[in-house]
Amino acid sequence: MKKKNDSRAPGHGAIYITVTAALVGAAALSLLVGAVHLSPAQILCALFSPDSSTAAAIVRLSRLPRTAAAMLAGAGLSIAGVLLQGVTDNHLASPNIIGVNAGAGLFTILTLHLFPTAVLALPFAAFFGAFAAASVILLTAGRIGFSKTNVILAGIALTSILNAAISFVSLIDSDVVAAYNFFSVGGLSGIPPHTLAVPAVLIALSWALSLLLSRKISVLCLGDALAVSLGVRVRFLRAVCIILACAAAASVVSFAGLLGFVGLVVPHIARRLVGESTARLLLCAPPLGAAVVLLADTLGRTLFAPTEIPVGIVMAFVGAPFFLALLLGRQSNA
Amino acid sequence: MLEIKNLHARLSRRSILQGVDLTLTPHTLTAVVGKNGCGKSTLVGCIGQTTPYMGEILFSGRNLALMPPRERASLVSILPQTLHAPHITVRELVTLGRSPYIDIAHHLTANDRAAVDHALEIIGIADLSAAYVDTLSGGERQKAYLAMTLAQDTRLLILDEPTTYMDMAYEQSFLSLLTTLHRRHKKTLLVVMHDLTQAVRHADHIAVMDDGHIVFCGTTKECLAANVLEQTFAVRRHASGERIFFTAD
Numbered sequence: 001m002k003k004k005n006d007s008r009a010p011g012h013g014a015i016y017i018t019v020t021a022a023l024v025g026a027a028a029l030s031l032l033v034g035a036v037h038l039s040p041a042q043i044l045c046a047l048f049s050p051d052s053s054t055a056a057a058i059v060r061l062s063r064l065p066r067t068a069a070a071m072l073a074g075a076g077l078s079i080a081g082v083l084l085q086g087v088t089d090n091h092l093a094s095p096n097i098i099g100v101n102a103g104a105g106l107f108t109i110l111t112l113h114l115f116p117t118a119v120l121a122l123p124f125a126a127f128f129g130a131f132a133a134a135s136v137i138l139l140t141a142g143r144i145g146f147s148k149t150n151v152i153l154a155g156i157a158l159t160s161i162l163n164a165a166i167s168f169v170s171l172i173d174s175d176v177v178a179a180y181n182f183f184s185v186g187g188l189s190g191i192p193p194h195t196l197a198v199p200a201v202l203i204a205l206s207w208a209l210s211l212l213l214s215r216k217i218s219v220l221c222l223g224d225a226l227a228v229s230l231g232v233r234v235r236f237l238r239a240v241c242i243i244l245a246c247a248a249a250a251s252v253v254s255f256a257g258l259l260g261f262v263g264l265v266v267p268h269i270a271r272r273l274v275g276e277s278t279a280r281l282l283l284c285a286p287p288l289g290a291a292v293v294l295l296a297d298t299l300g301r302t303l304f305a306p307t308e309i310p311v312g313i314v315m316a317f318v319g320a321p322f323f324l325a326l327l328l329g330r331q332s333n334a
Numbered sequence: 335m336l337e338i339k340n341l342h343a344r345l346s347r348r349s350i351l352q353g354v355d356l357t358l359t360p361h362t363l364t365a366v367v368g369k370n371g372c373g374k375s376t377l378v379g380c381i382g383q384t385t386p387y388m389g390e391i392l393f394s395g396r397n398l399a400l401m402p403p404r405e406r407a408s409l410v411s412i413l414p415q416t417l418h419a420p421h422i423t424v425r426e427l428v429t430l431g432r433s434p435y436i437d438i439a440h441h442l443t444a445n446d447r448a449a450v451d452h453a454l455e456i457i458g459i460a461d462l463s464a465a466y467v468d469t470l471s472g473g474e475r476q477k478a479y480l481a482m483t484l485a486q487d488t489r490l491l492i493l494d495e496p497t498t499y500m501d502m503a504y505e506q507s508f509l510s511l512l513t514t515l516h517r518r519h520k521k522t523l524l525v526v527m528h529d530l531t532q533a534v535r536h537a538d539h540i541a542v543m544d545d546g547h548i549v550f551c552g553t554t555k556e557c558l559a560a561n562v563l564e565q566t567f568a569v570r571r572h573a574s575g576e577r578i579f580f581t582a583d
Binding site (some may be wrong): 089212214215216218219221222223224225226228229230231232233271275276277279 | 379382383384403404405406407408410411412413414416417418420421422423426427430431433434436438439440466483486
């Protein structure tokens with residue numbers, strides 16, 4: 001049981017500094033570790049005064065995009081998780097719960113089925129699929145009411161339908177299954193740098209707008225009745241937050257595939273570090289998520305080198321036990 | 335002040351409020367009492383604009399439903415029955431009460447900070463301001479939320495059964511605090527109460543609800559003189575000195 005005299009607000013500045021330091025460390029590790037051994041001096045030289053050497057090419061064309069992708073994936077999914085868990089008042093909500101990932105998956109497998117050679121179109125298909133799923137959720141919740149339970153239930157129902165559609169397409173076209181399997185576990189290898197630009201802008205916009213709305217989101221977390229009493233337009237705010245969460249999550253899906261558990265696990269860790277103030281969560285969770293995905297990716301690349309384990313599988317190994325521990329914790333508190 | 339005219343509300347096709355009329359007197363504590371399911375919380379939901387209704391709810395002659403949310407939030411604050419226990423500090427919670435006045439850049443003015451300090455001081459929980467809300471007892475949490483509604487700085491406070499989860503001693507001190515709020519700080523309070531003895535002891539006016547109607551609204555003295563509570567709740571009134579209490583018939 002928590003004691004009141006233990007419950008004084010800790011210095012959050014120290015936590016932000018630690019998380020930022022962890023992110024910088026994880027990014028440095030991600031740049032250093034790889035199939036080809038490169039010294040820190042070579043990495044720094046490649047970053048700040050690039051030449052035509054092989055080391056510079058490896059860093060600028062392979063490791064730097066991969067590091068940036070991991071950071072973007074962690075940050076984007078964490079923002080989406082914080083927003084969804086906040087506005088649905090459900091700490092088990094995440095982008096894959098409300099159907100965003102399944103929507104992206106269905107559009108990807110449909111693209112593979114209809115246009116087998118259009119590999120470059122896959123990220124865009126994922127992007128539109130995620131938004132289409134979010135739109136269906138918004139329309140459904142708009143008709144039945146934007147309560148936190150309705151959004152979650154509509155998401156679960158939609159996810160079931162989308163997963164059934166994915167299975168159906170897999171049945172009628174077995175050729176797409178192999179390509180889809182890679183996409184469905186989530187991975188960061190071979191991402192062209194130019195595909196990160198649009199997701200980076202969308203994630204940054206989602207983050208900035210979420211921070212602007214953070215006070216209102218904190219009020220919404222007190223319950224709909226209190227939020228209305230405090231002058232918040234509850235339905236509008238919930239819809240805006242879901243759109244922002246979808247933009248951030250879909251951006252990640254478009255280049256990293258269906259990377260699960262980040263949006264669920266990272267907001268929980270951040271909540272334990274800085275409490276439930278939405279502003280503080282939005283400041284802590286993105287760098288923390290970036291560090292977690294960077295470390296998971298580095299682990300996946302090195303654990304069984306030269307065989308690479310996709311980051312989605314590593315995250316599932318970490319995230320699933322965490323999810324179970326969470327459920328067990330809730331059970332023991334009930 | 336607040337004037338409710340011919341209010342009708344339905345929930346799941348069932349008629350809950352059937353033509354409620356109620357007018358509040360400024361700077362008084364009006365207790366709303368009634369049996370379970372008579373529509374007390376629905377009435378609070380209608381005033382808070384979270385439950386759809388037909389009829390009019392006017393504040394100083396202006397329709398609450400037509401006001402912009404932030405303006406409405408600067409006039410009426412509502413404390414619902416169920417309160418969350420977020421992992422934020424008491425000061426952070428009370429500061430959220432200033433939301434209707436804070437700009438999008440989240441700048442807290444000196445006035446906002448003073449209002450938060452004042453609310454913590456009035457409620458007597460300044461020493462708990464750094465404590466986390468989820469570590470407080472039920473009574474302390476209720477006080478923290480009351481401080482939040484005070485920081486909202488509205489003329490009218492509506493509380494839905496605020497003492498439900500309190501023990502008797504804490505309930506007494508909480509209700510005394512409400513008395514202080516309307517007598518010393520000139521607040522108008524509408525409090526849904528389940529305890530008739532406490533309602534008679536602390537309220538200036540009593541509104542008795544039965545089956546979706548207000549069957550009586552007047553001063554506490556008038557209410558006792560008309561034996562409305564005995565008839566509505568089938569209870570027996572006892573007096574011990576100046577104290578009045580009720581027991582089941």
